[in-house]
Every structure is written in structure tokens, then in C-alpha cells.
Amino acid sequence: MNRQGRPTTPHAAANSAATGTLTGNRGLQMEEALLFEMGQDGRTGVDLPDAPKVKDRLGGLRRAGKIGLPGLSEPQVIRHFVRLSQKNYSIDAGLYPLGSCTMKHNPRLNEKMARLPGLGDVHPLQPVSTVQGALQVIDTLAGWLKTLTGMPAVAMSPAAGAHGELCGLMAIRAALKARGDVRKRILAPESAHGTNPATAALCGYTVDPIPATADGRVDLEALQAKLGPDVAAIMLTNPNTCGLFERDIKKVADMVHAAGAFFYCDGANFNAIVGKVRPGDLGIDCMHINLHKTFSTPHGGGGPGSGPVVLSDSLKDFVPVPYVVHGKDGLTLVESGDTKSFGRMKSFHGQMGMFIRALAYMMSHGADGLKRVAEDSVLSANYVLASLKDIMSPSFEGPCMHEALFDDRFLKDTGVTTLDFAKAMIDEGYHPMTVYFPLVVHGAMLIEPTESESKDSVDTFVNTLRGLAEKAIAGGENVAMFQAAPQLTPRRRLDETRAARSPVLRWKPGSNGAPIDKAAAE
Amino acid sequence: MRYLGLTEADRRDMLETIGVSSIDALFKDVPAGALNPRLDLPPHQGELEVERAFAAMAKKNVSPMDVPFFLGAGAYRHHIPAAVDHLIQRSEFLTSYTPYQPEISQGTLQYLFEFQTQVSMITGMEVANASMYDGATSAAEAVLMAQRITKRSKAVLSGGLHPHYRDTVATLMDQTDQPHVAAPVDLAGNEDLSTLIDDQTACVVVQNPNVFGHLRDLTSLAKACQAKGALLVVAVTEITSLGLITPPGAMGADIVVAEGQSIGVPLSFGGPYVGLFATREKYVRQMPGRLCGETVDQEGRRGFVLTLSAREQHIRREKATSNICTNSGLCALAFTIHMSLLGEAGLTRLAEINHGKAVQLAEKLAEMKGVAVVPQAFYNEFAITLPKPAAGVVEKLVEKKILGGVPASRLFPGDKSLENVLLIAVTETNTEGDMDKLVAALKEVL
Amino acid sequence: MTTRYSKDHEWIRLEGDVATVGISDYAQSQLGDVVFVDLPAKGKTVDAGAEVAVVESVKAASEVYAPAGGEVVETNQAIVDDPSLVNRAAQTDGWFVKLKLSNKAELDALMDQAAYDAYLKTL
Known part of the structure; x- marks a missing residue:
């Protein structure tokens, strides 16, 4: 029982108005169907020559019946995956302080x-x-x-x-x-x-x-x-x-x-x-x-x-x-x-x-640059620790290495959990830190800024966390904001309990366009 | 240094905020004498210098682009549409982490759901996971899964199983001294594994088409397994074959493991590839690896999450179904995109071309004196027997600027009976001219 | 009949020769939404302290240990069909297995309600 305090169904009270657009899109945030709901027979995204005319040597094991794969043109496929990509956070888009995962810059070279x-x-x-x-x-x-x-x-x-x-x-x-x-x-x-x-x-x-x-x-x-x-x-x-x-x-x-x-x-x-x-x-x-x-x-x-x-x-x-x-x-x-x-x-x-x-x-780094990697990653983590130790609760005395561990003591009696705090970071444009790991502290928040970040970037991040911590501690109306977060994402909190109780692990013919059971979610 | 964000002034400011005088003060817990060792390594370099160094190394290799090329044996050269590589290099796919925060990872989660669906469809199975390291590790995980389900320990491994798969399974089973029976090498493609199945057998692992190219109907083997309460694990090393041949699911497989490299993933000297893993719905909680499932968000909209994670190591720790922590995310994405471009018509056509060309080459080779094509039924790869050791023939072909296949001795070292056996794969990338060059060169070499 | 508790948060209640076993209300609240239950085959014999079932929530998985040894004579299909029953009625309809005890004296080593309540306060 290691993840106490991490709700797995959305807060009941935390609902907001639906999108209100005809398409469900919100500007650049596009709704996107599954591949299997858009395909049509007779369409393909590749042009292949005719197969050689030979007598087959398949030993009678030729596939009977259709596989069921959808037919899509190249522009359809590209648009589908570009739209999907736009629903992801990434290092290239912002600071990714996921402790223990070292989300550093990935050079294109x-x-x-x-x-x-x-x-x-x-x-x-x-x-x-x-x-x-x-x-x-x-x-x-x-x-x-x-x-x-x-x-x-x-x-x-x-x-x-x-x-x-x-x-x-x-x-x-x-x-x-x-x-x-x-x-x-x-x-x-x-x-x-x-x-x-x-x-x-x-x-x-x-x-x-x-x-x-x-x-x-x-x-x-x-x-x-x-x-x-x-x-x-x-x-x-x-x-x-x-x-x-x-x-x-x-x-x-x-x-x-x-x-x-x-x-x-x-x-x-x-x-x-x-x-x-x-x-x-x-x-x-x-x-x-x-x-x-x-x-x-x-x-x-x-x-x-x-x-x-x-x-x-x-x-x-x-x-x-x-x-x-x-x-x-x-x-x-x-x-x-x-x-x-x-x-x-x-x-x-x-x-x-x-x-x-x-x-x-x-x-690219050489011996000198790799040493600098270690130094800057440790420096940045300690800077985060030093900048937030008065308002969040560090689990241990510094100095730390490349990641700074906080627990949820600063959220005690606020009604805001580690998970709520993490989800509020999403609305601020950040991927959350690692939460609820390691298991040895309560409501863990493990922050690893990495050496890739500039000081300006770390400062903005630190100021955001400070602001959120102040809001959580002030309580009152703010609590509902935390519990409803994230509100600005392509999807809001997802019902993990429902996913695990009756697993749906693939699309099936016939489920095409099936209405989503909205009542059950509310 | 182009990848680092801090300036000297920043570092000084930050140290001041922290309240220490030097960066080394932050490393005060490091034992005396262990800090700042002298490293005998070169200093940093610009892009241009690094590119030069890699170009020099690349030039020492013979690229399959430049010569007639007939290698397979578990990794296949196929054409990858330009859109695949473009899309997988999008920042949002390339530089994101495992989708643990589903609200900002729906892109990754939805393609994993689509991947799972595609894999289920082509293998003819009910469910598939979000991928494993490669085909061989999938096979090893399948054996462990069969042991959990049957509560038995013994695995029977076909003599037509790729030796890398056989050895990967054996290595893992040896850790806990589990018994496994490897059937004799089956060059003829007529082994009968049913006699090796007993009431201690957890599973039979068989490859189709097998490592020598034989394509077999596994229906009776599936029945023999079922009669003894064992599971049938079918390995597929060339996944495009399922565009044309009866899928393992339709022959009665309980678990299908496969190497997905042929769809969307470059050869890259052997990795990273993408292991496929599919099974029956009733076994899903014993399945290893990451799984994506459909659900709804709090506004009732369809969305996707990682699910059934109580099976996995980060929650279950020593009782997890596997120690696996990653999937092969980006390779699974490449597979999904390539498969989307192919669609039903494209995959079927691709498989027809692969098979047709392989038949053409097999017929040409069969006409050569001293050469015999081993399998009667095959897909795009087949063993041939030569009048002399295949390894030497392949080296001679290299001199003639042809990469002419994989000598069986590379996979079965020390097995005299296979010394003269050469494995030849043909794909849509081979032209008729390539085939003629191979035949002509072989005539000179033999 | 009195209910007794183990330190692992299982409860057991003896009626005649047969004892009913489940997880405590505290245990279900710590697990969160239960999504899956794996029950043993009828006829299986377990020792006191041995694993008798597995319960999974979205965020945790836990073994359920037999508070006393015996033979499994009945299992609760209702919680397999609807795992949320464990959350709603952990100490009544959400029971796991019925055991025919091999040694009733083993129950004496377990906590009664008052002792268990006191134990929970120490956690």
C-alpha cells in the first residue's frame, strides 16, 4: 500500500464547463479519432508495384479473410500523428523535472x-x-x-x-x-x-x-x-x-x-x-x-x-x-x-x-564537458532546494546531488495532495516532478532540473512552485483549483479505476464511433 | 559548451543562493580522494568534428544500399516510407517520457492503444501489450508467463527456433534452474514436438516460418499442447509474413511473440528493435509489460491511460510479472505509423511481393548444380544447401561486392550438419538484377 | 460471533467449524479502489500466515494472508465479478474465502476489535 493519497478517479466536485465548440477542438488542440475509425477500403499510404506472378509456395497457409487494418492516405496518416504529437509534453517544449529520469536535452546531432x-x-x-x-x-x-x-x-x-x-x-x-x-x-x-x-x-x-x-x-x-x-x-x-x-x-x-x-x-x-x-x-x-x-x-x-x-x-x-x-x-x-x-x-x-x-x-562534451554536466546538474538541484526550502518541505538536509526531494508536510491540512499539486503544475505549463517516489517519504516530490536548463528557466520554475505552494497554504477557494487541475490540457484527470476494472485494451470492429458513457464519468 | 545552459556568472549567483563557496563543496559526501579523477579522454568537440569522426567509421562498413543484399535470420531490410522517420523525430514523440501523466501524454497513449490493436489484428490474437525490447526477450517473457499460468516449469523449444531466441530463453531459465528441452535442430522442417510434451510442460515455443524458412501448419501442435494442458507460444521473426499467411492466433496459439523490426524500424546493426507480445484476453493479468487502456476523463471524453499496472515492478516489486520498466516506445511508434501507411491493401501487397520475389530466387537457385532449396513452403526466406561450407562462400561473395546471406554456422557454430547451409532472405528491396548478380557470382564461387 | 484481526489487516470470523476471512475496512481504505481479486481454488490448504488471495487496486497490489490455517471450502465469486464490493462492504459482503480451520486455537493469537482499534492508532 504504497501510494496513499493518490486518488485514481477524478474529484467528483471538480468539473467545469465543457468545451462549447461544435467540433470539440479548442483552437490548436484538435480532437482526433482512432486510426480504425477513419480508414476506408481501397485507400493506402504506399505505392507498391505488382507482385511477381508466381505459383505460391505457402503450403496452403494463405491467410483467409481480412486483417481489418484501416486504409489511409499519406496526408491522413501524417495529420493523425501530428495531431497526436500535439497532445504530448516534451523536453523540447519545456523543463521536465522528473526526478530519477534525467530528462536532459536530446541533441539532434x-x-x-x-x-x-x-x-x-x-x-x-x-x-x-x-x-x-x-x-x-x-x-x-x-x-x-x-x-x-x-x-x-x-x-x-x-x-x-x-x-x-x-x-x-x-x-x-x-x-x-x-x-x-x-x-x-x-x-x-x-x-x-x-x-x-x-x-x-x-x-x-x-x-x-x-x-x-x-x-x-x-x-x-x-x-x-x-x-x-x-x-x-x-x-x-x-x-x-x-x-x-x-x-x-x-x-x-x-x-x-x-x-x-x-x-x-x-x-x-x-x-x-x-x-x-x-x-x-x-x-x-x-x-x-x-x-x-x-x-x-x-x-x-x-x-x-x-x-x-x-x-x-x-x-x-x-x-x-x-x-x-x-x-x-x-x-x-x-x-x-x-x-x-x-x-x-x-x-x-x-x-x-x-x-x-x-x-x-x-x-561532443569531452572529459571537460561531462564533468561540467555533473557539476551543473548538482548545482541546479541544490539551487532549487535552497530556493524552496523555506516554503516547501525538503525531506533531508542538503546538499543534495542532481535531484532535490521534498515531501508533503507543507501541504498538511491544506486539503491539497501531492497529486493535486503536481496536476496544478501542468496548467502552469510544466511537466510535474516525480511524485510518490521514493516510497520512504510521505507524498514524495522528486525534482531533477538537469544541467540543460538556463538559470532564467530554473528561476521561472522555482517562482512558479513558490506561487503554487503559497496558494495551497493559503487554502480557501484555491483548494478547488488544485483539485480541478489540470483544466487547460487536451484531457483532464482520467478515470484509472474504470480503466483497470473493465480493461479495454484495443479497438474492436463495431465499437466504431460508440458513444462515450458520459454519465458514468460524472 | 553548446548543450549547457549556465554561464559562469549564473554559477556564482547560484552558489551564493545555496550558501557555499564552490561546486565541490556540494560534493562533500564523496569519499576523500575519489573526487575529480584525471580522465584520459579527449576534450569537447564541435558538431563538425564529431560528424567527421562518425563519417569515417560509417565508411568502414559496407552499406546494404550499395550492394546486392540477401541477409535475414531475424532482421530484415525493408523500405521505410519517408513519413515514418519524419514523424518519429517530432519533438513531442522523441523527447517525452513514459506517459505517467496522462493529461499531457494523450499522444503517446493513443498511439500505444493503436499499436496494441494493430498487433492483435495481425497476429490474430485478442490482446497485445505496448511492446518489449525485441523478439527474443519477448519469447523469454512468454515462457515465464506460461509458467505462471500453468504452474508448471518445463519449456520445450523447437529445433527450428532462432538460436538467439533459444539462448535468450535458456539464459533466463537457468537463473532459477528451470528445465528446458531444446529439440534437435530441424533443418528438414518435419519435427514432431508432441512427443516431448508431458504433464510438466508449461509451454512449447515454436517459430513460424522457422529459422530455415519452413512454413508449417501448427494446428495439430496446438491441439497436442491443449491435450496436455501446455500453452503454445509461437514466435514470428519476420512480421510482414502475417500479411499473407495464416496468423498464429488462427492456428491455436496461446501467446504470440514477434520481432516487429520489419515494419518501420531500420536494421541499425541489430537494435533497438521492437518486441511484439500478444495473447488471449483471459491471460491478460499474467502478461508482462506496459499496457494502455481506454477510459474517460472527468468531462466524460474518451482518453487513454496506462493500466493494470499493479502487475508491474514499480508497484509489485519482487512479485511483479516482469522486471521490465520500459517498452520500445519510439520503435513501436515507427511500427504504428508504417502499418498505418500500409493499411490492409499495402501490407497484403508488400507480403505478396516479398513472397513472389523469394519464389523467383529460389527457383533460380534450385536450377544450379549442387544447390538445393531446403523448405518446400516458405515466405521470404529459405535455407539452401551448398556443395561447400557456406561461411567461406559468403566471404568470397563479399569480395565480389555481394552480401549473400547468413551462413547457418554463424547461428549454429560447431554444428557440422549445417556447415554447408546458407540462409537467404529476399524482400521488396531486392531487384531482379540483384538476384541475377547473386546467381552469377555463386556460379563462379562454387 | 466475534471478529478477530491480524496485523496484516485481515479479519476472520468463526461460525461453527468454518471461518470467514476478508480484509479490514482500514485495509480497503488504504488500497483505494479495488480493481481485481484473485482467489484460491476450493480445496486448497493453507497454513496460518500463508498467502491465500491477492487484491489489486489501481495503485497497489497486496497479498491476503490466512489469519489461521485450514482448507478453503468456499470463495466469494461476488468480489471477482464486482471488485468494488470490497470497498463498499469489506467486513460483510466483501469477504474473500471461508476456511475450515485445522486448529481453532490459532485464533487466540489474533487481536480482538479493541486491540485492533488500538493497533490502528499506532500506525
């Missing part, structure tokens, strides 16, 4: 490089002699990652952060097995991302939570008490999900190693220390790196990501296949035959498109 002929269009199974440049991209990126983290090896194939976690735990399991050791427990702080316990469970481990101290760090005494011969690893995010640097991290590493266990560091928050601190100097054994956070590959509405994992000497022999090595005729791929490797995690060699983008970002 990255996109251009990923589409170069010879990079964007090569096949993963071409003979290695014909893809030396592609292997060089992987190898060069691997080199940057190893140098920036101070670690001797990196597994490149994991497809996302959570996939990287899986890679790390698989390597740990393989290393334990190689020494004839079977261990069953993983320790993780209560503030951990949900992926940590979920990944541990996938690998057959039970998860044992470690409590935090009053200042938001791992409780060393509690950790010592939990360590034992059945502990395989600790999974610790650093900087942690409260936005704090784990100042006892080297002690944690020593304690974990003394117990024969491994130290998995969740690198989700690497942006705070990139170029500034090498995790390898802190005693960790492995860490995933979200290229879509620290290294600016686009979030794309939820992926694709990429999660390479750096590994210590004690784990590097167990890397997944495939990996790139330097051979006598240049670079080559080891795809099989490595008996120590724990195996394969996905098709082919990893998220090449993301590697190119991340490397373009790194080369």
Missing part, C-alpha cells in the same frame, strides 16, 4: 549520426569484415564507459536499465556458481527502484530490505546485521533515490566484500557524478548505465533504452555474449564458445542506435 548510411542500415549478421566501423563504435563507446567509471570491463548488450540489472545479477550468480557457492538473498534499501526487487526475484533471489538512517543513507549497523553467508549481493543506488550521495559507500563495499557478497550499484543516477567521481574508486563490482539518462539518448515516450553494465575484475569473465574483441584482422565479435559467459540476453549485439547517439554526446 545524435539523431543525424544514427541515421548515417553505413551505420543506421547495416545488418547485424554481415561478415565482420564489412562492419569494422560498427564494431569500432561499440568498442569506442565501451572505452569511454570504462574510463568514466574506472571499471575494467563492460557488457554492452543489455537493452535497458532493468535489463542491465538482470545482466549484473546473472554475472554475480555465475561468479558465485564458479566458486561453488549458492546464495539466496539480495539486500536492497527500501528506497530502491521497483526494478531492483523485481530483477532479484527473476534470478530466484529473495529480497531483504535494509532500512535507512534518519539522514537518508544506508544504516550500516542494520546492514551488518543482515549480511551473512547466504547474501549474494547488495543492490544500492548511488547517488540514491533520495538524491543523496551514500557517504559510507566504501565502508558498505568493504562490509559486503568481507561477507563474500558482491556490490551491485544501480547507476540510474550516474548523471550526478559523471566525469566527477568514478564508481570503480568506490569499491563496486558492477553497475548499469542508462544511456537514455546520463548520455542523452531520447526517452521516446518510454523507450527504447540501453543499459550497458560495467564490471569489476571479479565479474568480468562472466560477461554475456556477444562482445567485441581486438583480433589479428581488426575487431571481431565473440558470439559463442565462451564457456564462462553466462549466456545471451537478447538477439544480436545490443542497442546500436543508442550506442551511436551516446557516443556522439560523449564526444
Whole structure:
């Protein structure tokens, strides 16, 4: 029961007048039907030649009947998706302070490089002699990652952060097995991302939570008490999900190693220390790196990501296949035959498109610029913390790292919840911060401004939050405004309860133009 | 530095507001000696310099644009309409996050709903999720899902399953020492998996068309699974095939997993791609991955939200259906747009062209001495046997500026029986001239 | 019959040999709108403290533990068909399962109404 205070149906009282236009459009905000409601037979958005006249060799398995896909022209398709795009918030449109997600600027140079002929269009199974440049991209990126983290090896194939976690735990399991050791427990702080316990469970481990101290760090005494011969690893995010640097991290590493266990560091928050601190100097054994956070590959509405994992000497022999090595005729791929490797995690060699983008970002910044990234992201977060600490309620003493954590004490007895506060930000033109995570503080608001923002932009943001906090604290009529928010968006609060109780997960023939049950929503 | 927003004056002002004298004071919790290491990396560069470096690397590769090209084996070269790449680069799609705030994410949510619908339709299934990393990880997740549903552990893997899929499943199952039975490699395309199904079997995973190109009717296998209480998982690596052939849903599949790359997603040396995942409605709460559902907003207007998220890691933590946190958002968008452009008529025509050209090339190759086309029934890819090892032949073809297919030994290293087997894929991008060049070059090489 | 409570917020009420189990009104209010309930098969035997059902709301998922051990003799289809019944009537019509207890003495370890009310005040 971890999201207390987050209503999942709209406030009953908070209704306002409907749009009042004939079309339902509001100026540039266009209503848009589903593709399936606009299609017509005999229309298409592609021109293809006639198929060769041959006797088919389908073995009698030709599809019977229609698929049901709608027919649309190219202008219809373009207009449809442009209209949809206009219903989204984006980094390119405004500050996106989503804590723990590192919504930084996504350079367009990255996109251009990923589409170069010879990079964007090569096949993963071409003979290695014909893809030396592609292997060089992987190898060069691997080199940057190893140098920036101070670690001797990196597994490149994991497809996302959570996939990287899986890679790390698989390597740990393989290393334990190689020494004839079977261990069953993983320790993780209560503030951990949900992926940590979920990944541990996938690998057959039970998860044992470690409590935090009053200042938001791992409780060393509690950790010592939990360590034992059945502990395989600790999974610790650093900087942690409260936005704090784990100042006892080297002690944690020593304690974990003394117990024969491994130290998995969740690198989700690497942006705070990139170029500034090498995790390898802190005693960790492995860490995933979200290229879509620290290294600016686009979030794309939820992926694709990429999660390479750096590994210590004690784990590097167990890397997944495939990996790139330097051979006598240049670079080559080891795809099989490595008996120590724990195996394969996905098709082919990893998220090449993301590697190119991340490397373009790194080369653009260089060592000097990456250090500046960490410094500016930490500076901006502390500036937000310092500017709002008198009116909102910071959960911990500063300094913080790249994100500032507040809780809902400043909203106590106002009738305004964290969710209401977040939704009011939307009407002010901001994407809300991360809310209700981490779970260790009540009504959490986790703000990560990133290094991409100018001071003017951060100042405007801070002033907006201050204004909203003043309104909430003043109460009275303002409360209804918060509860009704957002009012200026393409859609207002949505009924999540209804969506989950009777799931409608696809359009079906016959539901075309079905009237929406307005009464049920009110 | 062009991507950073603060000036030196800004930094000084901000430090003053914070009340510290230097930025390093904000890093006071970092252990002594670990701050500001010397990094042996080059300094920052302008766009022009970075472009030059990448152009040099790109030039070292042979682009499929420049040579006759016949590679497949799980990743296929197709033409992508210009509108697809234009639309996915719109800021509002490219630079937005997971749609956790639905009021300002209806664009992403609606296309996910449309994607789920398209995937359900082409696979012939009732529901689909909002995508996974790729086809192979979808297959691994399908096995875990079948274990949850059947409360059994064993997975039977077809000998025609792409080895990357087989190995991805095996790696995940090995973590918890779950049994899996990989059937012998099925070059002939006549394996009978029903004998391997017992009352401990959670699922059978079979690929159609399989890795050697064989197209098979899976109806009797579905019945054999059903009789033993096991689920049938069907993997599809070439999704355009479903424009022409009977979908797995119509053959009795319980879960369909697929690689969606062929629709809208460039080859990009193997990733990122988009895993498709579809199943029956009754299993939806055991399905992994993100799901988008229809609902209404407080004014009663139709809208979309992420739903059934109590299955997922951010709420369920160690009891989640999967540890997966992302989908393959932008690739799913590319798929949705390309599929919208194709429509019923376009997808059907595209599949007819792919199949027709593959038949043409198969017939040309079958006439060559010492060459045999392995599958009788296939879609756009087929194995051929050569009189000598295929890997060497492919290298010789490279010298003749032809990328001539994938030697089976690349996927099944060490398997002597497959040494002379070459996998050849043909798509709408191949011209008749390409095919003639391949045939002529093979005649010289063999 | 008296109702007893576990620290995990399940209630149990014994009538004859058979005890009815559900989640407390406090538990449903913390979960928020219940959207899905997964009940065990009839005939399943559970120990005290073992998971007997799962309840999901939009924002949380929770296991329901058996406050005492026994055999599942009946399950409440009504909450499967209409999960909102758990919110509306958690301690009456929104019950989860009926257990034929293997050891009635296990009930003695649970809280009565007064003790549970006091326990809630400490949370």
C-alpha cells in the first residue's frame, strides 16, 4: 500500500464547463479519432508495384479473410500523428523535472549520426569484415564507459536499465556458481527502484530490505546485521533515490566484500557524478548505465533504452555474449564458445542506435564537458532546494546531488495532495516532478532540473512552485483549483479505476464511433 | 559548451543562493580522494568534428544500399516510407517520457492503444501489450508467463527456433534452474514436438516460418499442447509474413511473440528493435509489460491511460510479472505509423511481393548444380544447401561486392550438419538484377 | 460471533467449524479502489500466515494472508465479478474465502476489535 493519497478517479466536485465548440477542438488542440475509425477500403499510404506472378509456395497457409487494418492516405496518416504529437509534453517544449529520469536535452546531432548510411542500415549478421566501423563504435563507446567509471570491463548488450540489472545479477550468480557457492538473498534499501526487487526475484533471489538512517543513507549497523553467508549481493543506488550521495559507500563495499557478497550499484543516477567521481574508486563490482539518462539518448515516450553494465575484475569473465574483441584482422565479435559467459540476453549485439547517439554526446562534451554536466546538474538541484526550502518541505538536509526531494508536510491540512499539486503544475505549463517516489517519504516530490536548463528557466520554475505552494497554504477557494487541475490540457484527470476494472485494451470492429458513457464519468 | 545552459556568472549567483563557496563543496559526501579523477579522454568537440569522426567509421562498413543484399535470420531490410522517420523525430514523440501523466501524454497513449490493436489484428490474437525490447526477450517473457499460468516449469523449444531466441530463453531459465528441452535442430522442417510434451510442460515455443524458412501448419501442435494442458507460444521473426499467411492466433496459439523490426524500424546493426507480445484476453493479468487502456476523463471524453499496472515492478516489486520498466516506445511508434501507411491493401501487397520475389530466387537457385532449396513452403526466406561450407562462400561473395546471406554456422557454430547451409532472405528491396548478380557470382564461387 | 484481526489487516470470523476471512475496512481504505481479486481454488490448504488471495487496486497490489490455517471450502465469486464490493462492504459482503480451520486455537493469537482499534492508532 504504497501510494496513499493518490486518488485514481477524478474529484467528483471538480468539473467545469465543457468545451462549447461544435467540433470539440479548442483552437490548436484538435480532437482526433482512432486510426480504425477513419480508414476506408481501397485507400493506402504506399505505392507498391505488382507482385511477381508466381505459383505460391505457402503450403496452403494463405491467410483467409481480412486483417481489418484501416486504409489511409499519406496526408491522413501524417495529420493523425501530428495531431497526436500535439497532445504530448516534451523536453523540447519545456523543463521536465522528473526526478530519477534525467530528462536532459536530446541533441539532434545524435539523431543525424544514427541515421548515417553505413551505420543506421547495416545488418547485424554481415561478415565482420564489412562492419569494422560498427564494431569500432561499440568498442569506442565501451572505452569511454570504462574510463568514466574506472571499471575494467563492460557488457554492452543489455537493452535497458532493468535489463542491465538482470545482466549484473546473472554475472554475480555465475561468479558465485564458479566458486561453488549458492546464495539466496539480495539486500536492497527500501528506497530502491521497483526494478531492483523485481530483477532479484527473476534470478530466484529473495529480497531483504535494509532500512535507512534518519539522514537518508544506508544504516550500516542494520546492514551488518543482515549480511551473512547466504547474501549474494547488495543492490544500492548511488547517488540514491533520495538524491543523496551514500557517504559510507566504501565502508558498505568493504562490509559486503568481507561477507563474500558482491556490490551491485544501480547507476540510474550516474548523471550526478559523471566525469566527477568514478564508481570503480568506490569499491563496486558492477553497475548499469542508462544511456537514455546520463548520455542523452531520447526517452521516446518510454523507450527504447540501453543499459550497458560495467564490471569489476571479479565479474568480468562472466560477461554475456556477444562482445567485441581486438583480433589479428581488426575487431571481431565473440558470439559463442565462451564457456564462462553466462549466456545471451537478447538477439544480436545490443542497442546500436543508442550506442551511436551516446557516443556522439560523449564526444561532443569531452572529459571537460561531462564533468561540467555533473557539476551543473548538482548545482541546479541544490539551487532549487535552497530556493524552496523555506516554503516547501525538503525531506533531508542538503546538499543534495542532481535531484532535490521534498515531501508533503507543507501541504498538511491544506486539503491539497501531492497529486493535486503536481496536476496544478501542468496548467502552469510544466511537466510535474516525480511524485510518490521514493516510497520512504510521505507524498514524495522528486525534482531533477538537469544541467540543460538556463538559470532564467530554473528561476521561472522555482517562482512558479513558490506561487503554487503559497496558494495551497493559503487554502480557501484555491483548494478547488488544485483539485480541478489540470483544466487547460487536451484531457483532464482520467478515470484509472474504470480503466483497470473493465480493461479495454484495443479497438474492436463495431465499437466504431460508440458513444462515450458520459454519465458514468460524472 | 553548446548543450549547457549556465554561464559562469549564473554559477556564482547560484552558489551564493545555496550558501557555499564552490561546486565541490556540494560534493562533500564523496569519499576523500575519489573526487575529480584525471580522465584520459579527449576534450569537447564541435558538431563538425564529431560528424567527421562518425563519417569515417560509417565508411568502414559496407552499406546494404550499395550492394546486392540477401541477409535475414531475424532482421530484415525493408523500405521505410519517408513519413515514418519524419514523424518519429517530432519533438513531442522523441523527447517525452513514459506517459505517467496522462493529461499531457494523450499522444503517446493513443498511439500505444493503436499499436496494441494493430498487433492483435495481425497476429490474430485478442490482446497485445505496448511492446518489449525485441523478439527474443519477448519469447523469454512468454515462457515465464506460461509458467505462471500453468504452474508448471518445463519449456520445450523447437529445433527450428532462432538460436538467439533459444539462448535468450535458456539464459533466463537457468537463473532459477528451470528445465528446458531444446529439440534437435530441424533443418528438414518435419519435427514432431508432441512427443516431448508431458504433464510438466508449461509451454512449447515454436517459430513460424522457422529459422530455415519452413512454413508449417501448427494446428495439430496446438491441439497436442491443449491435450496436455501446455500453452503454445509461437514466435514470428519476420512480421510482414502475417500479411499473407495464416496468423498464429488462427492456428491455436496461446501467446504470440514477434520481432516487429520489419515494419518501420531500420536494421541499425541489430537494435533497438521492437518486441511484439500478444495473447488471449483471459491471460491478460499474467502478461508482462506496459499496457494502455481506454477510459474517460472527468468531462466524460474518451482518453487513454496506462493500466493494470499493479502487475508491474514499480508497484509489485519482487512479485511483479516482469522486471521490465520500459517498452520500445519510439520503435513501436515507427511500427504504428508504417502499418498505418500500409493499411490492409499495402501490407497484403508488400507480403505478396516479398513472397513472389523469394519464389523467383529460389527457383533460380534450385536450377544450379549442387544447390538445393531446403523448405518446400516458405515466405521470404529459405535455407539452401551448398556443395561447400557456406561461411567461406559468403566471404568470397563479399569480395565480389555481394552480401549473400547468413551462413547457418554463424547461428549454429560447431554444428557440422549445417556447415554447408546458407540462409537467404529476399524482400521488396531486392531487384531482379540483384538476384541475377547473386546467381552469377555463386556460379563462379562454387 | 466475534471478529478477530491480524496485523496484516485481515479479519476472520468463526461460525461453527468454518471461518470467514476478508480484509479490514482500514485495509480497503488504504488500497483505494479495488480493481481485481484473485482467489484460491476450493480445496486448497493453507497454513496460518500463508498467502491465500491477492487484491489489486489501481495503485497497489497486496497479498491476503490466512489469519489461521485450514482448507478453503468456499470463495466469494461476488468480489471477482464486482471488485468494488470490497470497498463498499469489506467486513460483510466483501469477504474473500471461508476456511475450515485445522486448529481453532490459532485464533487466540489474533487481536480482538479493541486491540485492533488500538493497533490502528499506532500506525
